[in-house]
Amino acid sequence: MKRTTAIRPELREWILNTTRAGHSIDEVLRLLKETGYDPRESRSIVATVLKIPLSALQPTAKLSGKRPRHPEAPRANAGDREIHVRVSTDAPVVRVLDPLLDDDECDALIELARPRLARALTVDTAGKQQVDHRRTSEGMFFRLGETPLIERIEARLENLLGLPASHGEGLQVLHYGPGQEYEPHFDWFDPAQPGFEAVTAHGGQRVASVVMYLNTPDAGGGTGFPAVGLTVTALKGSAVYFAYETGDELSLHAGLPVLRGEKWIATKWLRERPFLRND
Structure with missing residues (x-):
């Protein structure tokens, strides 16, 4: 029946x-x-x-593109340095990396980004940038290889993850003030949304994210994974890497509210194929 x-x-x-x-x-x-x-x-x-999104439960084919190599504890080689893997989970795939950036690299990224900050945007269902009430920060994007510093960081990630730098979106720097946050969300694009083809036309689906902490907030501002009860503390120079497939509900994460002080992060999203844009 x-x-x-x-x-x-x-x-x-x-x-x-x-x-x-x-x-x-x-x-x-x-x-x-x-x-x-x-x-x-x-x-x-x-x-x-x-x-949870219905798309997270839909049967999906495995991605055909290149996948990143997950750094394994206790140490991972990033080409120009050895990085400690402080936390390692497999469901979801999360790695806390320390140190990924030097203090002077963090400071330089902040100063390069500061004059170009604007209200941080997200991608809408048509693949275009939009203001989203869940994200209350300011941000900007660097072009791939825009400066020697950006090029060095991209090469470091390429060595660490085994994924060519061309698979990365432009590095985004975000600034959060007191009380600002990014509510729980997924980084993968929902195939059920009408704009899925448009947003994946350049590079295909997202497969992993790297959030680099450029300063240590006075309180709050970590990255939370509510589905598994994990919070990564924001510490200057460290980073959190997490990988996912389409529909992976365990990769739900949030930029937790800044309770005191400010937070600066740099985010790199990685695609299954080379990410090529004309703008």
Whole structure:
């Protein structure tokens, strides 16, 4: 007998209790299928109850492009330096890297970026820049290889991750003042959105992110991964690397509010193919 799409209170409670008990979403979907639910209906129900994007539960093909090499503890080679891997998790793939940048490199990036700051934008469903109320910072982008410093950092990441520098978007520097934050979000682009083809036309899907901390805020300002209860402290010169595939709900992350002082970060997003733009 075909099921309706209405979510009964007892079903909602069962899904919540089952996931709280440590069972994976795949296991919940398997159990629903065994009791007669259509897989498509099950995904819709689970996405609604757990308040996650439906696209995160859609079956997706593996990306065909080149994938980054995840740095492994305790140390990783970045070409011109050896980097300590302070934290390493595999679900989601997260690595805390220290030090990725020297103090003088951090200071130089801030001074280069400062006169070019504007309200930080996100990418809309048509692949264009937009103001997003969830992101309250100021920011700017460098072009690939724009300065010798940018070129050096890109080469360092290429050596560290085994992914050509051409796969990276331009380095973005962001500045957060007291109370400013970036609410929980995914860095991968949602295939269910109408602008997916436009935003992935240059370089394909995003596959990894590197957030570099250019200063140490007086309080707050870390990077949180709420799906797994992990917070990475913002410390000058260190960075957090995380990788993901399309629909990876564990990669949900947030730029936590700055409680005192200010926060400066530099972010590099990596694509599955060379990222080429004319603008």
